[in-house]
Amino acid sequence: xxxxxxxxxxxxxxxxxxxxxxxxxxxxxxxxxxxxxxxxxxxxxxxxxxxxxxxxxxxxxxxxxxxxxxxxxxxxxxxxxxxxxxxxxxxxxxxxxxxxxxxxxxxxxxx
Amino acid sequence: xxxxxxxxxxxxxxxxxxxxxxxxxxxxxxxxxxxxxxxxxxxxxxxxxxxxxxxxxxxxxxxxxxxxxxxxxxxxxxxxxxxxxxxxxxxxxxxxxxxxxxxxxxxxxxx
Numbered sequence: 001x002x003x004x005x006x007x008x009x010x011x012x013x014x015x016x017x018x019x020x021x022x023x024x025x026x027x028x029x030x031x032x033x034x035x036x037x038x039x040x041x042x043x044x045x046x047x048x049x050x051x052x053x054x055x056x057x058x059x060x061x062x063x064x065x066x067x068x069x070x071x072x073x074x075x076x077x078x079x080x081x082x083x084x085x086x087x088x089x090x091x092x093x094x095x096x097x098x099x100x101x102x103x104x105x106x107x108x109x110x111x
Numbered sequence: 112x113x114x115x116x117x118x119x120x121x122x123x124x125x126x127x128x129x130x131x132x133x134x135x136x137x138x139x140x141x142x143x144x145x146x147x148x149x150x151x152x153x154x155x156x157x158x159x160x161x162x163x164x165x166x167x168x169x170x171x172x173x174x175x176x177x178x179x180x181x182x183x184x185x186x187x188x189x190x191x192x193x194x195x196x197x198x199x200x201x202x203x204x205x206x207x208x209x210x211x212x213x214x215x216x217x218x219x220x221x222x
Contacts, residue, residue, distance in 0.1 A: 034210065043201055043213040044155070088155065090211065097143055097162055098170075099203075099211050103154035 003027060004091050006102035014110050019076040021087050021105050026070070029094030033065055033072045036088040038104065044088055048074070079109045113138035117202045117214030124221050130175075130189040132217050134202030137183065142204040144185040145211070146177055149199040161185060197221045 006023050013019045021035075032051055036044035050056045050063040050072065062075040072091075076083055086104040093100060117134045124130060136142050146158040157170045159177035167177050174193060178186045185202055202214040 043216045046210050046212070049210055097168075098157060098160060099145065099205070100157065101147075101155040 003093065003100040004089055004102040006087075006089055006105050008103055009106040010108050011105055012108045012110060013079050015079060015081060017079050017109075019079045019083065019107055019109070021074040021076075021089075021107065022071060023073065023089030023091075023102055024071045025089075025091045025093075025100075027091070027093035028067075028070065030067075030070075030091045031094070032092040033063070034090040034099070035061075035063060035072075035074045036090060036101075037083075038086045038088055040085075047087075076107075079107075081109050081111050083107060084109045113204075113212070115202065115204055115212060115214040117217055119217060120215065121218045122220070124192050124219065126194055126221055127191045130187070130192050130196070130219070132187040132200055132202070132219075134185045134187075134214055135183055136204045139183070139204070139206065141182060142206060144179060145203040145205070146185065146187045147201040147203065149201065151198070155201065159187070192219075192221045194221050 004025050034049045035047045037047050038044040048063045050065045053065050053067050056063045060077045064073045086106045088104045089102040090099045114137045144161045147155040149155050161167050161179045164179055174189055176188050197220050200217045203211050205211045
């Protein structure tokens with residue numbers, strides 16, 4: 001069973017729309033949750049992290065965590081063509097020191 | 112501020128040849144260090160992680176090894192490369208369960 005699962009996409013949204021990216025995880029004891037953006041050929045860069053149930057907003061980005069249902073999502077408001085990238089969900093499970101990544105969701109924002 | 116350096120950026124190696132990738136972190140002490148591999152179009156696979164000098168945990172049994180000879184230095188090695196070792200290798204660091212920061216990556220092609 002995969003630790004972290006994401007829909008591979010591609011997810012296509014028009015410019016200015018809201019993009020919704022989802023991630024589920026298997027370890028109920030997971031403590032920390034992260035969203036990374038990866039442009040083609042580049043290393044991942046951190047967008048947001050969330051530790052507690054609920055929503056966390058940072059500019060156009062909102063991370064949502066539901067530990068009971070074991071999912072975490074990322075909303076991107078007012079999507080821009082520059083947001084086109086692969087978005088990776090990462091989870092730290094109970095044993096604390098490891099970051100496990102999903103396979104990523106490719107987002108295409110069409111002008 | 113903290114920085115992470117990884118080299119070489121690209122390399123092309125014949126099957127059966129050795130490998131050495133190096134990573135150093137600056138601006139922090141006793142970081143957790145990680146090696147990930149990303150095959151083309153795939154997610155990040157955790158290969159090794161280290162919580163201190165000489166302490167290496169392996170996630171995937173294969174022909175790769177890792178060493179941490181100094182606090183902020185992490186080395187990935189192989190004695191004999193396989194075709195399946197091709198990929199994008201990423202070194203990363205974190206402070207405990209905090210955010211994970213990546214180096215620029217090393218793209219390995221085994222022919």
